[in-house]
Amino acid sequence: MGLRLLALLLLLLAFGWTAAARAGNIEISHISLEGSDEGYALDADFQIELNPRLEDAIDKGVPLYFEVEFELTRKRWYWFDDSISRQLMLRLSYHALTRQYRVSSGALYQSFSTLTEALRVLSRVRSWQVLDPGQISFGADYQAALRMRLDVTQLPKPFQVNALTSREWNLASEWRRWPFKIRAPVTETPPQ
Numbered sequence: 001m002g003l004r005l006l007a008l009l010l011l012l013l014a015f016g017w018t019a020a021a022r023a024g025n026i027e028i029s030h031i032s033l034e035g036s037d038e039g040y041a042l043d044a045d046f047q048i049e050l051n052p053r054l055e056d057a058i059d060k061g062v063p064l065y066f067e068v069e070f071e072l073t074r075k076r077w078y079w080f081d082d083s084i085s086r087q088l089m090l091r092l093s094y095h096a097l098t099r100q101y102r103v104s105s106g107a108l109y110q111s112f113s114t115l116t117e118a119l120r121v122l123s124r125v126r127s128w129q130v131l132d133p134g135q136i137s138f139g140a141d142y143q144a145a146l147r148m149r150l151d152v153t154q155l156p157k158p159f160q161v162n163a164l165t166s167r168e169w170n171l172a173s174e175w176r177r178w179p180f181k182i183r184a185p186v187t188e189t190p191p192q
Helices: 002-022 051-061 115-122 159-163
Strands: 025-036 040-050 064-076 081-097 101-103 108-112 124-131 141-151 176-181
Touching: 025 141, 040 064, 040 115, 040 141, 051 081, 064 108, 081 115, 081 124, 101 115, 101 124, 108 115, 115 141, 115 159
Parallel strands: none
Antiparallel strands: 025 040, 040 124, 064 081, 064 141, 081 101, 101 108, 141 176
């Protein structure tokens, strides 16, 4: 009886590890928020791993929408927190006629011959304008936050129902939070 229980336990552990290894995941590996005359632009790198269910859905022509969310908040003791939020929607799809994967944002798109190449481009956000000049105050303490997630509300209706009952469709990074403060520009006084 003890050997059967041990064998069953080992089998369940092995199944759990393989299921965890096959689960999709998004991790944030790099964030940079730089100022310019036009405002503040965000660069971010993500590591995106799709599980077999999501890869199969893409190969069958189901587009996947990934939403990158940026938030900037400032705590206020006298009222609600001051908050600014931005969203960037990225679409990953496969076109069977051309046998090309496509990554698009709005009307702009790029085509790739492999899913790996498409995911590499999807995982890099560059020069995304998240703050306009004058939108935030010099010297104030802010909390910035960023995450990427698969937006299941953009899926076709039958897949949305499936996404509600299956964890294989839940693909999101954790919120990455960091303190952000703008220092006043240093002005040089001309020599007298």
